[in-house]
Amino acid sequence: xxxxxxxxxxxxxxxxxxxxxxxxxxxxxxxxxxxxxxxxxxxxxxxxxxxxxxxxxxxxxxxxxxxxxxxxxxxxxxxxxxxxxxxxxxxxxxxxxxxxxxxxxxxxxxxxxxxxxxxxxxxxxxxxxxxxxxxxxxxxxxxxxxxxxxxxxxxxxxxxxxxxxxxxxxxxxxxxxxxxxxxxxxxxxxxxxxxxxxxxxxxxxxxxxxxxxxxxxxxxxxxxxxxxxxxxxxxxxxxxxxxxxxxxxxxxxxxxxxxxxxxxxxxxxxxxxxxxxxxxxxxxxxxxxxxxxxxxxxxxxxxxxxxxxxxxxxxxxxxxxxxxxxxxxxxxxxxxxxxxxxxxxxxxxxxxxxxxxxxxxxxxxxxxxxxxxxxxxxxxxxxxxxxxxxxxxxxxxxxxxxxxxxxxxxxxxxxxxxxxxxxxxxxxxxxxxxxxxxxxxxxxxxxxxxxxxxxxxxxxxxxxxxxxxxxxxxxxxxxxxxxxxxxxxxxxxxxxxxxxxxxxxxxxxxxxxxxxxxxxxxxxxxxxxxxxxxxxxxxxxxxxxxxxxxxxxxxxxxxxxxxxxxxxxxxxxxxxxxxxxxxxxxxxx
Numbered sequence: 001x002x003x004x005x006x007x008x009x010x011x012x013x014x015x016x017x018x019x020x021x022x023x024x025x026x027x028x029x030x031x032x033x034x035x036x037x038x039x040x041x042x043x044x045x046x047x048x049x050x051x052x053x054x055x056x057x058x059x060x061x062x063x064x065x066x067x068x069x070x071x072x073x074x075x076x077x078x079x080x081x082x083x084x085x086x087x088x089x090x091x092x093x094x095x096x097x098x099x100x101x102x103x104x105x106x107x108x109x110x111x112x113x114x115x116x117x118x119x120x121x122x123x124x125x126x127x128x129x130x131x132x133x134x135x136x137x138x139x140x141x142x143x144x145x146x147x148x149x150x151x152x153x154x155x156x157x158x159x160x161x162x163x164x165x166x167x168x169x170x171x172x173x174x175x176x177x178x179x180x181x182x183x184x185x186x187x188x189x190x191x192x193x194x195x196x197x198x199x200x201x202x203x204x205x206x207x208x209x210x211x212x213x214x215x216x217x218x219x220x221x222x223x224x225x226x227x228x229x230x231x232x233x234x235x236x237x238x239x240x241x242x243x244x245x246x247x248x249x250x251x252x253x254x255x256x257x258x259x260x261x262x263x264x265x266x267x268x269x270x271x272x273x274x275x276x277x278x279x280x281x282x283x284x285x286x287x288x289x290x291x292x293x294x295x296x297x298x299x300x301x302x303x304x305x306x307x308x309x310x311x312x313x314x315x316x317x318x319x320x321x322x323x324x325x326x327x328x329x330x331x332x333x334x335x336x337x338x339x340x341x342x343x344x345x346x347x348x349x350x351x352x353x354x355x356x357x358x359x360x361x362x363x364x365x366x367x368x369x370x371x372x373x374x375x376x377x378x379x380x381x382x383x384x385x386x387x388x389x390x391x392x393x394x395x396x397x398x399x400x401x402x403x404x405x406x407x408x409x410x411x412x413x414x415x416x417x418x419x420x421x422x423x424x425x426x427x428x429x430x431x432x433x434x435x436x437x438x439x440x441x442x443x444x445x446x447x448x449x450x451x452x453x454x455x456x457x458x459x460x461x462x463x464x465x466x467x468x469x470x471x472x473x474x475x476x477x478x479x480x481x482x483x484x485x486x487x488x489x490x491x492x493x494x495x496x497x498x499x500x501x502x503x504x505x506x507x508x509x510x511x512x513x514x515x516x517x518x519x520x521x522x523x524x525x526x527x528x529x530x531x532x533x534x535x536x537x538x539x540x541x542x543x544x545x546x547x548x549x550x551x552x553x554x555x556x557x558x559x560x561x562x563x564x565x566x567x568x569x570x571x572x573x574x575x576x577x578x579x580x581x582x583x584x585x586x587x588x589x
Contacts, residue, residue, distance in 0.1 A: 012315040013308055016139055019096045030088035031147050037081035038151035040074045045289040046159060047071060048282070085144065093139050101132045104321055111321075112328045113393045114353060125208060126201035127321055131314040134197065138311025145304035149297035156290045156297070163287045164279055167266055171291060177258050192244040193313030199237035201317075206230050248303070255302050263291050328395055334412035340419050341369040341404050342500035342531035344390060349399035351389060359385050361554040363399070369500075372532040374542035376575065377551035383535045386551070387503045390533060391422060403501075418442075421494030423523075425506040427486050434463055435470040438492045445496055457492035458522040459485065488522050495526045502527055504534045548572065 020027050047067050108116070108124050116124075160168045210217055210226040217226055270287060273279035346365040352358035359382045367373050375383045388394055389401060392408055401408040403416065418441070429437045438453055439445035445453075450470055454460035462485065466472045474480050474489075481489065494502060504523055523534075524544075536542040543562045550558035550571045558570050565572035 012312040012319065013138060013142075015319065016096075016100075016135065016315055017143075019099055020092055022099075023092045023095055026088050027092050030085045030092065033081045033085035033088065034144060034148040035151045037078050037085060038148050038155060040078035040081065042152055042155040042159065042290075042293065043074050044071060045286045045293065047074075048286055048289060085148070089144055093136055093143075096139060097132055097136060100135065100318065101128060104128050104132065104318055107322050107324070111324060113388070115324060123201045123205050124321070126197075126204040127317050130200050130204070131197055131317045134311055134314040135318070138308055138315065142304045142307050142311065145300045149300040149304070153294065153297040153301065156294050160287055160290050160294075163283050163290075164270075164273070166273075167270055167287055170266055170269060171262055171294075173262065188247050189244060189309035192240060192247060193309060193311065194316070195240045196237065196244060197314050197317055199233060199240050203230065203233045203237055206233055251302060252299060255299060259294070259298065263288070266291055328392060328413075329409070330413060331410045334415075335406055335410050336412045336415045337404050337406065337419075340416075340500045343367065343369040343402075343404050344501070344531060344533075345402040345405075346389075347400050347402065349389065349396045349401060351385060351394065351396040351398075353394075355397050358397070359554050360389075360396075363554075363556060365549065365556060365559075367531060367533070369404075369531055370529060372527050372534065372544075372546045374534040374536050374545035374548045375551060376536050376542065376548060376572065378575075381551040382554050383551055384505055387422070387505050387533055387535050390501065390503060391417065391420060418497060419499050420501040420503070421497065421499035421526075422503045422505065423487070423490050423494050423526075427490030429474055429481070429486055429489060431473075431475065433468075433471045433473055434466075434489065437474060437489055438470075438496055440493055442497045449496055450492075453492040453496035456495050456522070456525045457488045458525060459488040459492060462488075491522050491526050500530060502530045502532045504532065506535050550575075 047070055105128055108128070157168070160171065206226070206229050210230070217223060267288060270279060270284040274281055274284050344365075344367040346363045349360055349363040350358050351360045359380075363386070375386055377383055385394075389396060390408075392401075392411075392413060395409060403411060408416070430440060435450055438450050442449070447470075451460060454463055454470075463469055463472070504527075526532075527534075534542055534545060542548055545562070547559055548562060548565055549556055550565070552571055558565055558568065558572055560568065566576060
């Protein structure tokens with residue numbers, strides 16, 4: 001009868017319904033309750049027929065008593081089953097949304113950095129919150145309409161066919177027109193739905209960027225510019241919402257006009273049949289009442305199909321994330337190194353964030369277990385990329401990296417990362433206590449573990465002098481700590497698990513000379529007895545390294561000790577001479 005929605009909409013809707021499988025018992029009970037509520041809601045007009053034909057015309061008092069009692073019982077039954085399906089569908093709907101939101105969040109957490117960095121973080125946030133929330137309409141409300149209103153519609157059709165098939169055929173003549181109206185607006189509603197969610201995601205992304213970068217915004221006095229961007233996108237979202245409202249309003253109005261026109265003709269034909277003796281007055285009243293009731297399920301189904309069109313856009317955006325291919329694939333039968341020693345080997349490794357523009361070109365490098373290797377080079381030489389590959393944030397396009405002789409791609413990634421530690425240039429601390437931040441990722445850490453890690457990081461005396469010691473709150477991103485203190489907390493966090501491999505990614509480049517010395521001592525403590533990769537910006541931090549690797553243009557151009565490289569008078573010597581002349585001892589060109 002109706003062209004409901006396009007195949008893509010129903011494909012998304014059916015896929016969404018599959019998430020109801022774990023709760024099928026409650027869903028079945030909800031559907032049964034909806035059908036029974038629909039049955040109870042369509043019986044009163046039939047009783048109205050009996051009131052006119054049997055009570056008012058034939059004057060049967062006993063029938064009047066039965067009808068009054070039946071009406072009361074029908075509405076009591078309807079109320080009970082309405083409550084049942086409302087509660088059960090809300091329960092199922094909310095549980096499905098929680099499952100979907102958890103899966104989406106988990107999937108986002110597991111996506112490769114390349115995939116994550118290619119999108120605004122606010123877009124992911126919008127899909128986890130706004131898009132999943134929108135699915136409440138397409139999942140619960142639309143399902144209720146499809147079952148309850150669909151059952152009501154079918155029941156009414158059965159009754160009016162039974163009353164008079166001629167009038168029913170006349171009524172059905174309006175259905176193709178309704179279907180045409182729906183089909184013309186459904187595609188536009190789906191397109192508008194995608195636009196609405198995309199605009200909302202952009203609004204969230206702009207707000208998230210501006211708030212997270214508030215210091216930069218205020219420093220460069222760009223508050224008005226950020227406000228303008230936020231305002232423009234907010235109004236774009238507003239215009240998209242209003243376009244969707246226009247399409248829905250036109251559809252609802254068109255359906256109502258068509259149905260009223262059909263009803264007017266039915267009244268004329270029904271009146272003629274009553275006058276000619278082919279139809280009883282009570283039957284005509286019941287028929288017209290049913291036609292009046294038919295408008296509501298049709299209207300609700302029309303709204304439901306509109307919601308499915310717009311909600312399918314949100315479902316598409318959610319499933320787009322869930323279906324994303326992960327550049328870092330998990331091995332089918334992962335290997336766990338026990339014990340892990342920490343030797344690292346790069347074998348002809350090529351890698352680029354864009355495969356056509358490699359950052360690392362044919363890297364061959366062996367790092368012995370327990371060795372400290374420093375990596376230096378100009379900005380863009382691929383230093384941090386080298387460390388990211390060791391952590392397997394990315395996989396090389398060519399070649400392989402081996403840990404203790406096993407291809408890194410074959411290792412159990414969680415087990416491997418639990419035995420590695422990373423200290424970044426700008427460490428991010430979580431809102432919470434010092435204990436929470438040091439033990440982050442190692443919930444089994446004891447108080448002795450915290451103390452040991454804090455001492456290695458040379459921050460124990462500072463913590464011990466605080467009134468609440470390890471239970472001191474550090475604020476969001478560690479704003480209550482100085483740069484050096486945050487860095488040493490990050491070192492403690494990296495070593496609390498006693499990792500076999502430690503990566504220091506320009507850990508002192510943003511610190512002044514005095515603080516750098518304090519952090520450098522903490523770094524030396526942390527690296528003792530571990531395989532350590534020090535990605536260096538300041539040459540002063542790597543003089544004591546067992547070996548220094550010099551990168552240039554994505555290739556290893558030199559390697560050796562500090563003294564050996566100075567004596568070779570090559571790239572490293574030039575870098576060192578330039579930094580010494582500037583008095584900064586930094587690896588800049």
